[in-house]
Amino acid sequence: MSGQASPDPPPDGPTEEDLLARAAAQGIHRLAIPTPFMVGRVNAYLIEDSPLTLVDSGPNSGKALDELEQALAARGHAIEDIELLVITHQHIDHFGLASILARRSGAEVAALEGLVPYLGHFREAAELDDRFAEQMMLLHGIPADVVTALRAVSASFRAWGAAVEVTRPLRDGEELRLRDRTLRVLHRPGHSPSDTVLYDDRSEIGQHSIMLAADHLIKHISSNPLIARPLDAAPDFTGPRSQALVDYIASLERTRAMELSLVLPGHGEPIDDHVALIDKRLRLHERRAKKIHSLIAAEPRTAHEIAVELWGNIAVTQAYLTLSEVLGHVDLLLADHSVIERKSNGVVRFHTA
Numbered sequence: 516m517s518g519q520a521s522p523d524p525p526p527d528g529p530t531e532e533d534l535l536a537r538a539a540a541q542g543i544h545r546l547a548i549p550t551p552f553m554v555g556r557v558n559a560y561l562i563e564d565s566p567l568t569l570v571d572s573g574p575n576s577g578k579a580l581d582e583l584e585q586a587l588a589a590r591g592h593a594i595e596d597i598e599l600l601v602i603t604h605q606h607i608d609h610f611g612l613a614s615i616l617a618r619r620s621g622a623e624v625a626a627l628e629g630l631v632p633y634l635g636h637f638r639e640a641a642e643l644d645d646r647f648a649e650q651m652m653l654l655h656g657i658p659a660d661v662v663t664a665l666r667a668v669s670a671s672f673r674a675w676g677a678a679v680e681v682t683r684p685l686r687d688g689e690e691l692r693l694r695d696r697t698l699r700v701l702h703r704p705g706h707s708p709s710d711t712v713l714y715d716d717r718s719e720i721g722q723h724s725i726m727l728a729a730d731h732l733i734k735h736i737s738s739n740p741l742i743a744r745p746l747d748a749a750p751d752f753t754g755p756r757s758q759a760l761v762d763y764i765a766s767l768e769r770t771r772a773m774e775l776s777l778v779l780p781g782h783g784e785p786i787d788d789h790v791a792l793i794d795k796r797l798r799l800h801e802r803r804a805k806k807i808h809s810l811i812a813a814e815p816r817t818a819h820e821i822a823v824e825l826w827g828n829i830a831v832t833q834a835y836l837t838l839s840e841v842l843g844h845v846d847l848l849l850a851d852h853s854v855i856e857r858k859s860n861g862v863v864r865f866h867t868a
């Protein structure tokens with residue numbers, strides 16, 4: 516085309532549509548499914564291969580099921596056609612619909628082997644998670660009324676999840692062979708203990724190497740490294756708490772070292788420069804650890820007091836997220852011995868060493 520001057524400046528780089536088209540050219544299609552959560556839509560990915568594969572399901576709701584059916588239909592498929600469903604991690608916005616999809620389609624359900632008991636007994640596991648979270652919140656200075664309110668919120672969200680039987684347990688490093696590709700399964704804990712990414716390396720045949728990253732790496736938000744019960748914890752587990760941010764940083768560094776042309780995340784847009792984004796996240800965590808260190812140096816504080824200093828008045832629903840965020844950074848400071856923790860009257864305060 517010529518003769519028509521465009522009023523728009525040339526774009527900096529590929530648009531979201533360009534990147535989705537790159538994935539689609541390799542048979543991977545984003546299906547953005549609605550959720551009732553603050554995060555907004557969750558990305559499931561349809562891999563048109565044999566077996567016909569869906570990565571994540573969306574939450575257990577009629578609206579999610581309806582939109583998923585429409586998105587599949589737009590590509591000429593029905594739920595009954597799904598042959599393999601891969602679950603990326605233990606959060607209900609990603610797997611809630613899995614049992615319904617598996618029942619209707621007869622699909623194999625694949626997930627990290629350590630996650631199998633959790634998914635198979637979701638209600639009990641979620642209850643144990645809540646009990647653990649409650650202990651952590653009280654230990655780290657969140658007021659009891661906020662803890663009670665948050666437990667009620669969490670219980671009310673539980674119906675968006677549902678237990679699902681995993682028929683194909685996956686191991687870290689294993690290959691999932693489809694007709695036209697081999698997906699390498701990589702465990703990348705941090706955001707949750709079970710984060711699993713899939714690596715579709717086509718570079719040898721001149722195509723893109725793509726990572727389906729779920730919540731391990733998201734472009735528009737920094738993934739919360741949530742303090743969680745370890746997958747193999749006993750029911751009465753009380754600690755020591757998981758080192759979610761320490762694990763997360765190690766996982767990010769492993770992903771950073773990979774050659775990737777495209778990362779397809781669990782929320783939002785595709786990422787075409789994972790190294791720059793990971794470097795940005797690593798700098799953020801470094802800055803935040805420094806800031807938290809300076810707050811602790813000014814006076815000994817609980818993790819919740821630090822969160823209030825950083826973010827002001829915290830909504831009830833955000834109390835555990837912000838606590839996790841602070842504890843993650845405190846773990847970095849504990850690891851380099853620049854802070855210590857002291858417990859008195861059942862509450863932990865952090866001091867400079």
Ligand SMILES: [Zn+2]
Pocket residue numbers: 604606706707730
């Ligand atoms: Zn998640």
